[in-house]
Amino acid sequence: MTRRQILNTVLATGAVRQIQAQAPAQNFSANVVLEKPLSGKPHAGKVLAAIQPHSDDIPIICGGTVAKLVDEGYTGYLIRATNDDMGDDVGEPGTIGENVLRNEREIEEMGKVLGLKKSFSLNYSNHRMSGISQAELQLRLIFLIRLLKVNTVFCYDPWAHDEENPDHYVLGQCVEAACWMAGRVHDYPEHFEAGLKPHAVTDKYYYARRPEITRVVDTSNYVDKKVDANRMNMAKGPGGRHGSKLKAELAKQGLKLPLLDGDDVTADRAYIKEFMLARDRELGKKYGVAYAEAFHYIGTRPDRVQEYIKKNAVRR
Numbered sequence: 001m002t003r004r005q006i007l008n009t010v011l012a013t014g015a016v017r018q019i020q021a022q023a024p025a026q027n028f029s030a031n032v033v034l035e036k037p038l039s040g041k042p043h044a045g046k047v048l049a050a051i052q053p054h055s056d057d058i059p060i061i062c063g064g065t066v067a068k069l070v071d072e073g074y075t076g077y078l079i080r081a082t083n084d085d086m087g088d089d090v091g092e093p094g095t096i097g098e099n100v101l102r103n104e105r106e107i108e109e110m111g112k113v114l115g116l117k118k119s120f121s122l123n124y125s126n127h128r129m130s131g132i133s134q135a136e137l138q139l140r141l142i143f144l145i146r147l148l149k150v151n152t153v154f155c156y157d158p159w160a161h162d163e164e165n166p167d168h169y170v171l172g173q174c175v176e177a178a179c180w181m182a183g184r185v186h187d188y189p190e191h192f193e194a195g196l197k198p199h200a201v202t203d204k205y206y207y208a209r210r211p212e213i214t215r216v217v218d219t220s221n222y223v224d225k226k227v228d229a230n231r232m233n234m235a236k237g238p239g240g241r242h243g244s245k246l247k248a249e250l251a252k253q254g255l256k257l258p259l260l261d262g263d264d265v266t267a268d269r270a271y272i273k274e275f276m277l278a279r280d281r282e283l284g285k286k287y288g289v290a291y292a293e294a295f296h297y298i299g300t301r302p303d304r305v306q307e308y309i310k311k312n313a314v315r316r
Contacts, residue, residue: 028213033297034287035065035217041073048152049144050116051079051175053167054126055103056237059110059229060276061207062154064219065293067226069152070115077148078111078119081137081171084236086126094235102235110232113225120144130166134174141178142188146196152203153179157296160208172206179204202300207293215297216283220290223280227272231265243271 050066052058058066058078070076087099094102104121111119122140124132144150156163158172181187183200192198205215219226230239244264250256259274260267277291284292 028294032213032287033215034289034292035215037068037218037221038072043069044073046074046151047149048074048076048154049079049148049150050076050114051081051141051153051155051171053081053129053156053165053171054236055080055084055107055110056230056233056239057156058154059114059226059233059239060237062205062293062295063114063226063229064222064280064291065205065217065295066116066154067114067222067229068217068219071222074152076114076116077144077150078107078114078116079141079144080107080119080121081124081129082126082167083121083123084126087236099235106232106235110229113229113232115225124167127165127167129170132170134170137171137174138178138181139188141175142182143191143196145178145182145201146191146199149199150182150201152205153201154205154207157206157208160206160296163208168208172208176204204298206296206298208296212296213294215295216287216292217295218284218287218289218291219280219293220284223273223277223291226277226280227269230272230276231268238276239268239272241268243267243269246271 048066048069050058050062066076083100084103085096085100087094087096087103107119107121122137124137129137153175155175156168156172158169158176160169160172163169179201183198185192185198230237232239234240241264243260244267247256247260247264247267250260259270262270280291280293283294284290286292
């Protein structure tokens with residue numbers, strides 16, 4: 001077997017195959033906004049919730065943007081819907097129970113890398129969310145939105161095309177409903193007896209397999225944080241220890257990749273940056289930056305009455 005054949009065999013399995021599956025074609029709007037890094041803390045006082053069905057979704061798809069907004073002043077929280085009990089065929093080997101425990105520990109570390117204040121796990125069974133009570137999930141999300149006073153969410157696009165995983169679209173639809181219902185005074189008013197208040201979410205960064213992209217975020221300054229966040233996902237996803245595993249597999253064949261030189265942590269980080277972040281580099285190149293992430297963005301609607309007052313009101 002030639003070097004090329006060996007390398008192709010290794011790269012065609014496991015983690016690289018999963019990375020390719022998570023990088024389908026996307027449709028870009030004719031009026032994409034490029035969101036660049038901002039100096040200072042312009043978002044001080046705001047709160048974001050990074051909401052994911054599984055432990056690897058946020059770090060893979062939008063870890064750079066989450067880290068960027070936290071650096072610009074947001075207080076961030078991580079909400080994971082499932083307990084990741086089914087694990088991944090490219091993650092660490094183990095039983096269903098071992099998957100749950102490893103992922104529970106790893107998301108805490110991943111949240112810290114991204115600068116998030118606290119992590120919440122709702123603990124639904126992985127790949128089973130199409131059978132849960134969506135009203136119950138909406139209620140739990142509404143409670144957290146009101147409790148944390150969330151202004152901005154990250155989640156799967158609730159109406160995306162070509163979505164295979166039921167956890168993705170069920171969670172997306174429940175998040176969208178909860179963002180609206182949390183601001184209504186007649187939805188779950190018992191919350192107000194506990195000191196909570198109506199609080200609607202105004203900004204949404206949706207990600208999906210094939211949405212219409214309306215915003216691209218320059219994440220070039222946050223590549224290392226995204227790499228480290230994905231390295232925390234050892235039990236699940238294409239991050240973790242796949243670089244050091246590939247280095248060991250090639251060594252058995254008398255081969256090596258200069259990319260993976262160094263200790264195991266260095267190899268794992270290099271692997272993530274080269275293979276997992278390839279899509280981010282390609283998107284960044286398109287918009288003249290080093291790395292970028294894409295979203296179907298829904299922002300705050302203008303208050304036309306207040307805008308008119310500000311422009312036209314005079315003192316009596």
